[in-house]
Amino acid sequence: MTDEPTAETAPRHVETRAILGGRRGDGTSLAPVLWPTSTFASETVDDARRMATSVGADRFYSRYGNPTVAGFEDLIADLEGAEAARAFASGMGAVSAVVLGLCSAGDHIVAQRQLYAATQLLFQAVCPRFGIDVTFVDGTEPGAFAAAVRPGKTTLVFAETPANPKLDVIDLDEVGAVAGPVTVVDATFGTPVLQQPLRHGVDLVLHSATKGIAGHNDATLGVVAGSRELIDWLWGFAVLHGASASPYDALNATRGIRTLPVRMRQQCDSALALATFLEGRGDVVDVRYPGLASHPQHELAMRQMSAGGSLVTFDLAGGLDAGRRFVEAVEVARLATSLGGPETLVTHPASTTHVNLLPDELAANGIGPGTIRLSVGLEHADDLAADLARALDAATP
Numbered sequence: 001m002t003d004e005p006t007a008e009t010a011p012r013h014v015e016t017r018a019i020l021g022g023r024r025g026d027g028t029s030l031a032p033v034l035w036p037t038s039t040f041a042s043e044t045v046d047d048a049r050r051m052a053t054s055v056g057a058d059r060f061y062s063r064y065g066n067p068t069v070a071g072f073e074d075l076i077a078d079l080e081g082a083e084a085a086r087a088f089a090s091g092m093g094a095v096s097a098v099v100l101g102l103c104s105a106g107d108h109i110v111a112q113r114q115l116y117a118a119t120q121l122l123f124q125a126v127c128p129r130f131g132i133d134v135t136f137v138d139g140t141e142p143g144a145f146a147a148a149v150r151p152g153k154t155t156l157v158f159a160e161t162p163a164n165p166k167l168d169v170i171d172l173d174e175v176g177a178v179a180g181p182v183t184v185v186d187a188t189f190g191t192p193v194l195q196q197p198l199r200h201g202v203d204l205v206l207h208s209a210t211k212g213i214a215g216h217n218d219a220t221l222g223v224v225a226g227s228r229e230l231i232d233w234l235w236g237f238a239v240l241h242g243a244s245a246s247p248y249d250a251l252n253a254t255r256g257i258r259t260l261p262v263r264m265r266q267q268c269d270s271a272l273a274l275a276t277f278l279e280g281r282g283d284v285v286d287v288r289y290p291g292l293a294s295h296p297q298h299e300l301a302m303r304q305m306s307a308g309g310s311l312v313t314f315d316l317a318g319g320l321d322a323g324r325r326f327v328e329a330v331e332v333a334r335l336a337t338s339l340g341g342p343e344t345l346v347t348h349p350a351s352t353t354h355v356n357l358l359p360d361e362l363a364a365n366g367i368g369p370g371t372i373r374l375s376v377g378l379e380h381a382d383d384l385a386a387d388l389a390r391a392l393d394a395a396t397p
């Protein structure tokens with residue numbers, strides 16, 4: 001006898017699960033069904049009481065749960081290999097619910113230094129107000145998370161990979177192996193298609209589903225997935241926190257996920273082609289793409305991700321002025337703050353998202369005056385390469 005999977009027992013591929021999943025409350029409708037209602041009628045007071053006192057009721061009051069949102073949560077849980085998931089009104093809704101829902105005054109958090117700026121601000125500015133101590137570590141340094149844990153004090157370890165904006169890749173096995181605290185990975189840049197942190201022993205995975213998951217720049221949404229026990233605990237905090245997901249956004253995200261695997265494949269292919277093209281340009285330095293052999297954690301990225309992702313970060317040799325000229329000169333790509341959608345977007349952190357940081361703070365985040373973050377969309381890669389070449393020529397006369 002062998003336990004080798006057969007055609008009948010082999011797990012279904014992500015492409016198939018993205019189509020079959022997330023159909024709670026949809027009846028015979030193939031498309032996800034929108035439940036815009038904020039509240040639900042009950043037949044009896046006992047029914048209402050049962051829902052008011054049970055975790056995860058999806059037909060009581062939409063801040064507690066909603067069938068359209070529940071369909072999205074089921075789908076994410078399935079893609080992540082999780083027991084359960086909870087959606088939030090934004091990625092930051094998810095991040096702040098995890099941090100404030102799991103930590104109390106006197107607790108200690110170990111967080112990666114390379115983080116999305118708003119998450120970093122939450123740790124730097126909000127946590128101290130609630131008496132929560134945060135230690136920042138270089139997430140790329142082997143053993144850094146475990147070494148910073150204070151036994152009995154550290155309740156949360158927070159990582160992000162690939163990290164925003166310089167695409168540092170963090171070892172998921174290492175985060176998953178940290179014993180004691182709840183381990184959390186913001187996996188927004190990879191989406192559940194490229195990596196599944198829970199399979200590496202991580203406790204919670206979270207996403208800004210605003211990005212690749214919804215994938216069309218038409219939803220603002222967050223999601224956390226993990227064990228039933230942790231998600232139920234978070235649910236109890238989430239109904240008080242109030243950052244519950246909108247059914248409209250959940251509907252758009254469920255529809256978006258139907259094409260997520262095929263979109264990711266195309267976007268990763270184009271991103272690799274554009275990263276290779278950028279490496280060949282004399283006016284571009286430090287091209288960062290996890291799929292390129294030159295990336296400092298390329299081997300790790302290829303071990304834990306199925307492709308390099310849809311983002312490329314690079315520096316213009318011409319610095320601040322070149323960066324500003326470049327993002328204004330692109331025509332196929334657009335200057336906008338977000339990522340993961342069908343439109344290719346460029347951002348110049350030093351003059352937009354991170355404009356308030358001092359030069360040494362920018363440097364600590366790996367952001368130079370000429371750093372550009374490119375989110376590769378679904379346009380043809382040749383048209384994008386031509387657009388970037390023209391804008392680069394215009395930026396560095």
Ligand SMILES: Cc1ncc(COP(=O)(O)O)c(C=O)c1O
Pocket residue numbers: 090091092093116118119160164186188189207208209210220221222338
């Ligand atoms: C890695 C990462 N996490 C979280 C967020 C926050 O997500 P949202 O804008 O949906 O609140 C972002 C937003 O850009 C992000 O890039």
